[in-house]
Amino acid sequence: MPRNMTRAAIADFFQRLSVHMPAPKTELDYTSPYTLLVAVTLSAQATDVGVNKATRRLFPVADTPEKMVRLGEKRLGEYIRTIGLWRNKAKNVIALSQILLDVHDGEVPGTRDELEKLPGVGRKTANVVCNVAFGQPTIAVDTHIFRVSNRTGLARGKDVVKVEERLEKVTPAEYLQHAHHWLILHGRYVCKARTPECWRCEVADLCLFTPKTPEGGFPKKKNPVRKSKRTLRSKPPLKSARK
Numbered sequence: 001m002p003r004n005m006t007r008a009a010i011a012d013f014f015q016r017l018s019v020h021m022p023a024p025k026t027e028l029d030y031t032s033p034y035t036l037l038v039a040v041t042l043s044a045q046a047t048d049v050g051v052n053k054a055t056r057r058l059f060p061v062a063d064t065p066e067k068m069v070r071l072g073e074k075r076l077g078e079y080i081r082t083i084g085l086w087r088n089k090a091k092n093v094i095a096l097s098q099i100l101l102d103v104h105d106g107e108v109p110g111t112r113d114e115l116e117k118l119p120g121v122g123r124k125t126a127n128v129v130c131n132v133a134f135g136q137p138t139i140a141v142d143t144h145i146f147r148v149s150n151r152t153g154l155a156r157g158k159d160v161v162k163v164e165e166r167l168e169k170v171t172p173a174e175y176l177q178h179a180h181h182w183l184i185l186h187g188r189y190v191c192k193a194r195t196p197e198c199w200r201c202e203v204a205d206l207c208l209f210t211p212k213t214p215e216g217g218f219p220k221k222k223n224p225v226r227k228s229k230r231t232l233r234s235k236p237p238l239k240s241a242r243k
């Protein structure tokens with residue numbers, strides 16, 4: 001049975017990440033809860049850079065539910081066709097915009113339950129919107145957070161909901177608001193999937209993953225991370241990875 005990090009180590013872990021990144025932010029461009037909701041919906045299985053490239057042209061034309069519905073699915077598709085699954089995403093964005101107009105007076109609701117009722121909005125998207133737009137201490141577990149949590153022993157779990165519940169339980173209250181961004185950025189830039197950069201990691205002595213990657217990396221054929229099980233470097237199970 002793999003060990004879990006102690007509460008004291010977890011507090012230290014977040015304290016160090018908070019010093020390193022005092023004001024972490026989403027890397028998606030947005031100007032309002034609505035544009036954030038659209039950007040996060042578009043970002044499923046796509047990069048933030050790719051989404052920003054598309055929304056840089058889209059949002060000046062359609063940054064409210066009214067304007068988006070007026071734009072229509074076909075023309076929206078022309079702005080986002082560089083993003084994976086764009087046809088489905090265009091359909092969902094138009095449908096959710098219409099529901100915002102019909103049910104929520106054109107506003108984005110501020111609860112996870114209401115957000116999850118919108119087309120194309122899963123638990124993760126709802127958690128991101130609650131956290132970033134409404135300042136709620138939610139943790140949206142994406143592929144990076146899932147990997148970092150399991151790999152380090154911070155919060156192990158076989159699916160994203162288990163990891164999310166455990167993270168909410170073990171993360172000290174003062175770090176809950178930004179935990180989501182710290183873990184994403186740590187996973188994206190340091191604790192990378194194929195080769196975690198342990199030699200320059202500020203939490204290496206707290207992390208339970210072994211063996212740690214030395215500076216310069218392991219010899220290719222002997223890379224233990226590449227050979228390791230899926231929880232060490234893989235994506236969360238598909239059924240619960242929906243944004």
Ligand code: SF4
Binds near residue numbers: 191209
């Ligand atoms: S020591 Fe390595 S495995 Fe552990 S958190 Fe840092 S980069 Fe990730």
